[in-house]
Amino acid sequence: MRRLLALRPGQSLAYIVGTATVGMFTAFGMFVVVWCPPLLVVVGLWIGRFERRRVLALTSDTSVEPHAEARSGWLGWVWLRLREAVTWREVAYTLCLVAVLFPIDAVIMSAFIVCGVLVLAPLLFFTMPDGEFSMHLGAWTADTAWESFVVALAAILVIVAGGHGLRFVAAGQAAFARWLLLPTSRESRRLLAHRALDGVRDLAAACKVPVEVELTLPGRPSWEVESVVQGVVSEALTNVVRHAAATRVQITGGIDGDLLWLTITDDGRGGADPAAGTRLRALADRLAGLDGTLEVSSPPGGPTVVRVGVPAHAERR
Numbered sequence: 001m002r003r004l005l006a007l008r009p010g011q012s013l014a015y016i017v018g019t020a021t022v023g024m025f026t027a028f029g030m031f032v033v034v035w036c037p038p039l040l041v042v043v044g045l046w047i048g049r050f051e052r053r054r055v056l057a058l059t060s061d062t063s064v065e066p067h068a069e070a071r072s073g074w075l076g077w078v079w080l081r082l083r084e085a086v087t088w089r090e091v092a093y094t095l096c097l098v099a100v101l102f103p104i105d106a107v108i109m110s111a112f113i114v115c116g117v118l119v120l121a122p123l124l125f126f127t128m129p130d131g132e133f134s135m136h137l138g139a140w141t142a143d144t145a146w147e148s149f150v151v152a153l154a155a156i157l158v159i160v161a162g163g164h165g166l167r168f169v170a171a172g173q174a175a176f177a178r179w180l181l182l183p184t185s186r187e188s189r190r191l192l193a194h195r196a197l198d199g200v201r202d203l204a205a206a207c208k209v210p211v212e213v214e215l216t217l218p219g220r221p222s223w224e225v226e227s228v229v230q231g232v233v234s235e236a237l238t239n240v241v242r243h244a245a246a247t248r249v250q251i252t253g254g255i256d257g258d259l260l261w262l263t264i265t266d267d268g269r270g271g272a273d274p275a276a277g278t279r280l281r282a283l284a285d286r287l288a289g290l291d292g293t294l295e296v297s298s299p300p301g302g303p304t305v306v307r308v309g310v311p312a313h314a315e316r317r
Helices: 009-035 040-057 074-081 085-119 121-127 145-181 185-194 196-206 221-242 278-289
Strands: 135-137 140-142 213-217 249-256 257-266 293-297 305-309
Touching: 009 040, 009 145, 040 074, 040 085, 040 145, 085 145, 121 145, 121 221, 135 145, 140 145, 140 196, 185 257, 196 249, 221 249, 221 278, 221 293, 221 305, 278 293
Parallel strands: 213 249
Antiparallel strands: 135 140, 249 257, 257 305, 293 305
16 A cells, blocks of 8 residues: 555556546446346456456556466356456445446546636637636635636646645555455465466476476365465475486376375486475475375385375365
């Protein structure tokens, strides 16, 4: 919030104008949504993505994409989106944008436009024929030269004061957008972990020893399982590079029933002592918390085989 309050008046005004513009077009789109309510979800997804980028650009922040990747066709995509909490937060933001934020920002923009016109009062006085200049401001009428300068000065003061006050309005609206549209810390951890098995191939590609990867995963394990499995692969490959003097590593894995299994085999010299690796013991403890097991077989002369077995959809107790 502190970074949002540090915005310059120009940035604040630009953000509010942007919000009002997006709100206006969204309001027009709502006429279509009235005739086909399910389109509200589609509009919410689009508005959420656009506004998320805009609010992140406001403070040059980055964030993980809050929506998980769908891999089973458009029906799977629809079903996944409907089950994600962030989708409904985006829909809620879209409704608030049309019903609350857009009217507020429209009033603010109108006030600044009116003040901009009032600043031109002296110019209007001297360019209009004598006796034709007259500005009615409530119960007061400005129709002389000095009164036109008073109007212009008052308008300038309002613009300057309002420009600084816009920081609070823009900061409040941006904070509201961040609260609804950015992933929570738990969602971020889950999304990053769900991409963990995708990172196994990245780890293999980055390894100094040639690695073959054969993973058959018809579905996605729980995010905690994916996270710990990637940790095991990372630690195993690190040990291979440092100690095994291996020329080849093979990673195979799959899901049988509800059991995810993974085997990491290297053709190194063997003789590894799993009890000596604190990182590996920590990973074994994490697997035990998920009702899983970690076994290491490393006879002298090799090969070294690391086996993981864990319920695919286990969650930490």
